Amino acid sequence: MASKVVTACMIIIGNEILSGRTQDVNLNYLAKALNELGVRLMESRIVPDVESVIVNTVNECRANFDHVFTTGGIGPTHDDITAVCIAKAFDTEIVLHPEIVKMIESREAPPEVMASRMLMARVPEGSRLIENKTGGPPGFQIENVFVMAGVPAVMQAMVDSLDKERLEGGDPVRSRSIGAYLGESQVANALADIQNQHADVDIGSYPFFRQDGYGTNMVIRGTDEKELDEIKEKIRLMILSFGADPFEE
Amino acid sequence: MASKVVTACMIIIGNEILSGRTQDVNLNYLAKALNELGVRLMESRIVPDVESVIVNTVNECRANFDHVFTTGGIGPTHDDITAVCIAKAFDTEIVLHPEIVKMIESREAPPEVMASRMLMARVPEGSRLIENKTGGPPGFQIENVFVMAGVPAVMQAMVDSLDKERLEGGDPVRSRSIGAYLGESQVANALADIQNQHADVDIGSYPFFRQDGYGTNMVIRGTDEKELDEIKEKIRLMILSFGADPFEE
Known part of the structure; x- marks a missing residue:
């Protein structure tokens, strides 16, 4: 008998993909990893760094699929708005995650740089972290939404940290x-x-x-x-x- | 003064992208071409070869953007359902385009092969063709939806045939x-x-x-x-x- 099909949608966040500056390679990596984890990637959306679009897309997709994976927009600059958008989508508070704060504080920096870095400690309240073995700040999961970096090496490390148990995957494809x-x-x-x-x-x-x-x-x-x-x-x-x-x- | 911004959405149709078998390169090509033509690629959807999903996605996107570009699913096999889906989305008849019929008939083949090839002559009624300089069947345009091949060399030839006049583009980005x-x-x-x-x-x-x-x-x-x-x-x-x-x- 076929086991229950676990579905996923990927949301790629970033003007750089839509402008043609950057060739996305994250979808292909995630797709292959999900095959092994017994999760079917059913759809993907590529959206710009625009709050209303990200919030609406996340809310539409998290209602329609078992899991949603996002990539991009979790750095410290003005165009990194993913964490705030996810909090809005869930109508929850954005908080500083103590574990990420500790990690960031362990590397010395001038106060202004430290303040910018600290933006990467922001997660929607109640989030669970997604490990990042490259040494930078982790991603986070809130309910069925997994929020990951856009830089491929970092995104791949985050995907590699996910296991079948966490994704409740079925038989591998x-x-x-x-x-x-x-x-x-x-x-x-x-x-x-x-x-x-x-x-x-x-x-x-x-x-x-x-x-x-x-x-x-x-x-x-x-x-x-x-x-x-x-x-x-x-x-x-x-x-x-x-x-x-x-x-x- | 900034000219009117002309917007576009790309719909990538194909299980092979979502399964990880094939790395999409068409979005990047279209994005760069649209920069030159003064059209902004605002969003993209990657969807499976499933009729209801394609029909709904096309209808949602053609209402929200000035142009919609699709790639994939216009060949002669059972998983090539794009032309039929576009006709359904527009609630119009699917017809054999006389110019494509003529092109296909000019290459001899056994009756069964000819019948399969003729599937590539199907377009929604009222479509305008999109030239394909690689020698295969053309793509087609119905209203603001441009339907192109998925094979990159063919897709690129079709994109190259589009000009600013046809897309009513603004200033190049x-x-x-x-x-x-x-x-x-x-x-x-x-x-x-x-x-x-x-x-x-x-x-x-x-x-x-x-x-x-x-x-x-x-x-x-x-x-x-x-x-x-x-x-x-x-x-x-x-x-x-x-x-x-x-x-x-």
């Missing part, structure tokens, strides 16, 4: 891939038949164009490894029936 | 960058002061961590080049006042 030098139009009908036979598995088809020809990669995703192998074998036979050579990458 | 080996907490107050003096310009601050030290890159974005230069000079002087060397990359 596994995948199988198989490709062939056959156009998508050639495999379309046969592939649709196979998909129809396996409703709880997700079969995707992705065309590729290379110097030596064009073809299609097919990806099967689900939690039942036996079923995935069975489907992969069906696709392998389908490819052979068209006179092509199946390959794996 | 320009940026200036300046960095220093100063922590974000050191520059936070001075930077906030500068931001407060220039409300219609967006100043972002991005920490970096390198082998030779850590620092902050500051990015100024807006349409008035003179103002951007002026702000950059203020930041340069601010960096010098902290005894650090400003650099450009």
